Amino acid sequence: xxxxxxxxxxxxxxxxxxxxxxxxxxxxxxxxxxxxxxxxxxxxxxxxxxxxxxxxxxxxxxxxxxxxxxxxxxxxxxxxxxxxxxxxxxxxxxxxxxxxxxxxxxxxxxxxxxxxxxxxxxxxxxxxxxxxxxxxxxxxxxxxxxxxxxx
Amino acid sequence: xxxxxxxxxxxxxxxxxxxxxxxxxxxxxxxxxxxxxxxxxxxxxxxxxxxxxxxxxxxxxxxxxxxxxxxxxxxxxxxxxxxxxxxxxxxxxxxxxxxxxxxxxxxxxxxxxxxxxxxxxxxxxxxxxxxxxxxxxxxxxxxxxxxxxxxxxxxxxxxxxxxxxxxxxxxxxxxxxxxxxxxxxxxxxxxxxxxxxxxxxxxxxxxxxxxxxxxxxxxxxxxxxxxxxxxxxxxxxxxxxxxxxxxxxxxxxxxxxxxxxxxxxxxxxxxxxxxxxxxxxxxxxxxxxxxxxxxxxxxxxxxxxxxxxxxxxxxxxxxxxxxxxxxxxxxxxxxxxxxxxxxxxxxxxxxxxxxxxxxxxxxxxxxxxxxxxxxxxxxxxxxxxxxxxxxxxxxxxxxxxxxxxxxxxxxxxxxxxxxxxxxxxxxxxxxxxxxxxxxxxxxxxxxxxxxxxxxxxxxxxxxxxxxxxxxxxxxxxxxxxxxxxxxxxxxxxxxx
Numbered sequence: 001x002x003x004x005x006x007x008x009x010x011x012x013x014x015x016x017x018x019x020x021x022x023x024x025x026x027x028x029x030x031x032x033x034x035x036x037x038x039x040x041x042x043x044x045x046x047x048x049x050x051x052x053x054x055x056x057x058x059x060x061x062x063x064x065x066x067x068x069x070x071x072x073x074x075x076x077x078x079x080x081x082x083x084x085x086x087x088x089x090x091x092x093x094x095x096x097x098x099x100x101x102x103x104x105x106x107x108x109x110x111x112x113x114x115x116x117x118x119x120x121x122x123x124x125x126x127x128x129x130x131x132x133x134x135x136x137x138x139x140x141x142x143x144x145x146x147x148x149x150x151x
Numbered sequence: 152x153x154x155x156x157x158x159x160x161x162x163x164x165x166x167x168x169x170x171x172x173x174x175x176x177x178x179x180x181x182x183x184x185x186x187x188x189x190x191x192x193x194x195x196x197x198x199x200x201x202x203x204x205x206x207x208x209x210x211x212x213x214x215x216x217x218x219x220x221x222x223x224x225x226x227x228x229x230x231x232x233x234x235x236x237x238x239x240x241x242x243x244x245x246x247x248x249x250x251x252x253x254x255x256x257x258x259x260x261x262x263x264x265x266x267x268x269x270x271x272x273x274x275x276x277x278x279x280x281x282x283x284x285x286x287x288x289x290x291x292x293x294x295x296x297x298x299x300x301x302x303x304x305x306x307x308x309x310x311x312x313x314x315x316x317x318x319x320x321x322x323x324x325x326x327x328x329x330x331x332x333x334x335x336x337x338x339x340x341x342x343x344x345x346x347x348x349x350x351x352x353x354x355x356x357x358x359x360x361x362x363x364x365x366x367x368x369x370x371x372x373x374x375x376x377x378x379x380x381x382x383x384x385x386x387x388x389x390x391x392x393x394x395x396x397x398x399x400x401x402x403x404x405x406x407x408x409x410x411x412x413x414x415x416x417x418x419x420x421x422x423x424x425x426x427x428x429x430x431x432x433x434x435x436x437x438x439x440x441x442x443x444x445x446x447x448x449x450x451x452x453x454x455x456x457x458x459x460x461x462x463x464x465x466x467x468x469x470x471x472x473x474x475x476x477x478x479x480x481x482x483x484x485x486x487x488x489x490x491x492x493x494x495x496x497x498x499x500x501x502x503x504x505x506x507x508x509x510x511x512x513x514x515x516x517x518x519x520x521x522x523x524x525x526x527x528x529x530x531x532x533x534x535x536x537x538x539x540x541x542x543x544x545x546x547x548x549x550x551x552x553x554x555x556x557x558x559x560x561x562x563x564x565x566x567x568x569x570x571x572x573x574x575x576x577x578x579x580x581x582x583x584x585x586x587x588x589x590x591x592x593x594x595x596x597x598x599x600x601x602x603x604x605x606x607x608x609x610x611x612x613x614x615x616x617x618x619x620x621x622x623x624x625x626x627x628x629x630x631x632x633x634x635x636x637x638x639x640x641x642x643x644x645x646x647x
Contacts, residue, residue, distance in 0.1 A: 097332075
């Protein structure tokens, strides 16, 4: 791994590899220790169940003073995730504190998949559909999971 | 208001806060609303029914420098600080949190001081989990000396400094929190953590900036590169002229002062002008609406026989009647020949467009006139300088002429905005407004003529005309600005 990497990042990476978050696989890129390839398993009893969602995570220069950058690569039908895979999550923005870690962030993402919040939407059309007809929206989300989230 | 009392003492030396006669006579810089420019001695005699208390444009404000503003804010907070026995700095945080509602803050604080301190994150939450002191910094995982916060969270000094630096660099000084919870870090602590003097300076600047931006009685002068801070007695859509850069603006919306238009209306008007004017001009000049489906049609050539591509209606371009009646008159319309007004009107879209263009063209016109009057001003100035050199009177003798041009500029300025206002008016109130507007316009033109022919006109004539024009302007503003709106309500209710 590259020299000059802060102790904090080294330790977090070690811990993520030795004790992974259940249902989440996160490993650093061979050439860039600040870039992580992440695969999140869709949580049980959700429309994302049995899906494997690819994500990318990047630790900026100021990390942990500034939050990690996180994005879904796999297409996903979710009111808080937009077409480009950007995530509306307060802990990734103004609620970030340096005491949070990659692990806690990944756990919140998993939580977001279990509990979509259409009242605080990023993808407006998806949120509107979710609010208008939840059953139909869930069916669409399940269909998208089947089509796109099979690695 | 109690919080204002203390300011007079601290800032009166540093700024000219009164609209008295002295400051307007100073120099040649044009400034249509400079305090004292119009509120000269004449006003008290000639304005009759409009006293300073009912003058719709009278507004008390002060222009403060950065350090004066800091002092002023501190002296505001000092009163509350003494009353609540809380440090000045904490009071400033609390006032900010309470949107500067001093009465509410004092009441709530005296009822339950801990609640307020907790709510504003000045002390740790009472229900916070107990924190076990780690043997390493939880941010960088290094084993080193730790700084312990009031919330018992502890970090190494290097991480705390970086954290603070990052917040300051992003322009946030007011809400720098603990690295793990929402406890606010106060100035004393922040300053103790940063060694860089420049950064401390930056921090203080941002702190003041953050406080001013949320304070209802303070604002930054919107003038380009002007660092002046304006303090008012009460927040209202009134004219403020920055004493540093002479920018004239409305305190509420920070746009150009726009009486008699209210802020929102003026904003709509500006937006409309930006969006529509060019397109609308073109549409109006080059197209007609299909008499059947009202779609806009541009005639790009050919004869008068038009076939609407939208609804397939055949009509005549000249009289807009059905083509059936025209038979072979492809290049001339007999109906139009006998009555050229035929084909106009009866089209609401175009009517509304015409209405807009009516006001827009006048608005635009007055902007140009204003620019021309600026030229007149410099010409007059030259003329005066010449006369003085020739020994015809002294500078004081010619002062009235400059005053007259300033008044003219000020009146034209207001007149310009009356068109934005009139566009949105409806009903009998509009008639009344347009009557006043026409009166003002006439007097402005008279004044303008007299100034241009100042060599032939005697001083008394110009001074007399100045008074009439000034009076007309104030009457209009008085009746049609926010104070006047109560009258408007009365008028409309008595009519209905």
